[in-house]
Amino acid sequence: MRTSRTRTATVAVALAAVGTLFAMPTAAHAAAPSPVSTAAPGQGLERFQERHGLPSTGEVDRRTAEALRQAPDSELRQTFRTAADLGPEELANARTVIGVGKGAGIPEQGQVIALMTAMQESKFVNYLTPVDHDSLGIFQQRPSMGWGTPEQITDVPTSSKSFYGVAPFGSNPGLIQIQGWETMAPGDVCQAVQRSAYPDRYAQWEQFARDLLARESPTVPPIP
Template structure:
């Protein structure tokens, strides 16, 4: 397998944006309004009110018999009620507010007519299930449904050591787990772009699923970085392909199989669940690999012409695992 040079990672720059003046002013006004709402004085007697006409507040809207008002920066419930000839208590009651309630700019208050109807509760999401097919894995099922592996395990009372069989029906959780999964997917590790981070995350996930130690996962991450820059390449030295630059001519699989990052990673790890069986030798198949030096263990799998180059990735791989794993 040809070992390709790795370019220096791009410089990461952090850009800190200043708050626009308009936004800062709105925040200041909002805070002033909030403080006033918390410490609103009692309404003065009518005799003490100024003789000048009261300010008419804008943004009043009539909708199906209900008059509403959109709160502006600096507003208080008392000020809105008095400016529109209303009783403070009635405005509070119509909007479910208490004496200490805080109103904020953009909030819509009901000032007259029928109170706004409460929003209808969101319908409960329909239950999603998956019938296990031959070749399915829990991690692949979770990924296909946009949820985390742990969410699927928890929903079905399973552990990472559990075995699923064709015909089993798994409950697929929805909602928050999918959002959390999307948030996790957006994380990138130092020195890696989004594509590289996604591939690193896949290597880590499969390693966890197979019960590989952190040392083994770090070896896999560094090997993939040295071989392909953590990219699923469709080219390489001679017939080398994919994340680990495995060669069809050496029995690692067909070109399509080697270009499947999930399968290629499992073949690199090897062990009892190796898709190649005994055709190739993965990391877990090497006696004493846990006691080997980092580069020696990677070289035992890859048989590279440049065995010392793996060592440079041990520390970066430790960081990537800490951030993404």
């Protein structure tokens, strides 16, 4: 049976050096408010939890986050097919990425690229403690690589601005600083911004991102 769901804008997963700690976000890390999604979130996540012997809550907790990080891409593609398959907090984070893109005047193609990137990097889970090196947040950005402070990176609207290239700080080129990004393959643009060790993995989420944008964008206001 599903538990009662909150629609707070961010769930944070903290992975400590000697174990894994899941923590609810503070107000500083909350995504900007946006109208409630028309999707009933958590459906795919519930099925994933059932397969892994986890409580079928449809929400991301510590154990679910660990399982998601370890699952192969083939299983993750089967798990996340529509917006309704994301957990409620993760869907709220995705909507914030869309809202920030709208507020910055980023074309829909750029918003798709941002959604692809966050989906590959974190499944829209906001990590407050590093998972890989010093990577944080939904885009797994690194303070040591010029993406901002940990507080900036784990604030979803701010990290979205960093990815788009409209944040007033940092030395990394964001989306709009990539010359010719509009005509590049979306997965190549993700890689140009992120400089990942796994450049070919972004493209698998393109159709998911397009469907997510089409479904959610009509009810997401611009976020300045």
